Amino acid sequence: MxxxxxxxxxxxxxxxxxxxxxxxxxxxxxxxxxxxxxxxxxxxxxxxxxxxxxxxxxxxxxxxxxxxxxxxxxxxxxxxxxxxxxxxxxxxxxxxxxxxxxxxxxxxxxxxxxxxxxxxxxxxxxxxxQNTQRLQERLAKLSGIDRVLLGQSPQLQTVREQIIDFSSTPAPVLISGETGTGKELVARAIHDLSDRADQPFIAMNCATFEASSFERMVFGVQNESLGTFMQAEGGTLFLDEVASLSPDIQAKLLRAIEHREITPIGSDKPQSVDVRIVSASNENLDDAIAAGRFREDLFYRLSTVVIDLPNLRSRRDDIVLLMQHFLAHYAALYETTAPELDAEEIATLLAHDWPGNVRELRNVAERRVLSARRGGGSISTSMRLENDMGNVPETLREAVASFERSLIAKAIQTHQGRMDAVAEALGIGRRTLNEKIVKLNLDKSELL
Known part of the structure; x- marks a missing residue:
């Protein structure tokens, strides 16, 4: 080193x-x-x-x-x-x-x-x-970015260029976009392509913090626990859903970012921190500022450069390409043949507004493959969110795998990616959880 x-x-x-x-x-x-x-x-x-x-x-x-x-x-x-x-x-x-x-x-x-x-x-x-392992993880994460940013639209090309350009600078980055557009994956790509790539990437879901626990979780406790700032030392701290922070928390966060130092609970000595801040919001922060819910000075600290992720309905030419990609992915996962889309299914895809964006489309693709494995199904039926018996795989092993995928994915989302809490909620060890995530090909970043 x-x-x-x-x-x-x-x-x-x-x-x-x-x-x-x-x-x-x-x-x-x-x-x-x-x-x-x-x-x-x-x-x-x-x-x-x-x-x-x-x-x-x-x-x-x-x-x-x-x-x-x-x-x-x-x-x-x-x-x-x-x-x-x-x-x-x-x-x-x-x-x-x-x-x-x-x-x-x-x-x-x-x-x-x-x-x-x-x-x-x-x-x-x-x-x-660790650096060797991180390099392998970087390649896997970048392939995940490629899946989310797959497309030929000018908006996607602009985003890909921005990721490359902004990753080489130390400037704070604000990523804006609707739910399901891949904000955390973009943040990880910026980190992975930066000179901080061999240091930690710590994701912090701001919507989960309350004023009473903020300092403990973010600044840490002297001789007891490290906060997220120190965990990310030398690397990148990703602040997701920043618009959800209360005014009190915004003020404390602003001071930490401005002075590049934090004071753990129980300590009277500030500690300097070296982290790059990447933040994200699915809410228009200009509107939040106008409504008095978000500090303008914090906004300027976070938004030296801004990446706007397009929603899926604004790039309809990419929808069929994305669906075909996910159909091939899940067909390989479930060891079957990817179904071919007919004219009616393509029309159904293009007529839908996709409020859940790429995440929603991916889920539809998985249900379509599971239905095709049994010799039936269509895009329209796969869009139904009800988990009826028609979506159960035909063999017991497939049914168990599908159930485990659903259960683990829901636990990851419920506990905002905190894997110790996920393992505890599921009643299994952390090592067992990790093995299942690999076996079931779950991507934590795509679930959050």
């Missing part, structure tokens, strides 16, 4: 030790070296902290009253490199730790400079691995 990248987003360490004095000593050593630390007294809650804070490395004692550091090597999730320390270390324990997947093992008392070298090497290795 280059010096500039290290400065942009300092390494993060999760320090676990039952000895409070040792925890504080390790934190002091790391923070003096430019690291950021979160402290725990034992293994419980480690998985939750990893999900919340996404550390680059875990530094843990081995023998603790409430668990062993060796247990961290068997967590049911992907973990960053684990460096173990122990006052009771011996060769068999070190061998066991390394075989189980520990990055390194040190015996107390240890040389502080050696510990820092090991931690830096572990964190750099973790970042490189």
């Amino acid at each position: 280059s010096e500039a990248e290290q400065k942009r987003r300092p390494f993060r360490a999760l320090v676990i030790d039952d000895d409070k004095e040792m925890r504080l000593s390790l934190a002091h050593l790391l923070e003096a070296a430019g690291w950021r630390c979160e402290l725990l007294s034992g293994p419980p809650q480690v998985e939750q902290k990893i999900n919340q804070w996404q550390p680059d490395v875990i530094l843990s004692d081995v023998r603790m009253p409430n668990g062993s550091g060796l247990d961290l090597l068997h967590l049911d999730q992907q973990t960053p490199p684990i460096v173990l320390i122990s006052a009771h270390g011996d060769i068999p324990m070190a061998v066991e730790a390394m075989r189980a997947g520990a990055y390194s093992f040190l015996e107390k008392p240890f040389d502080p400079q050696r510990l820092l070298r090991i931690l830096n090497n572990a964190a750099e290795r973790h970042r490189l691995t």
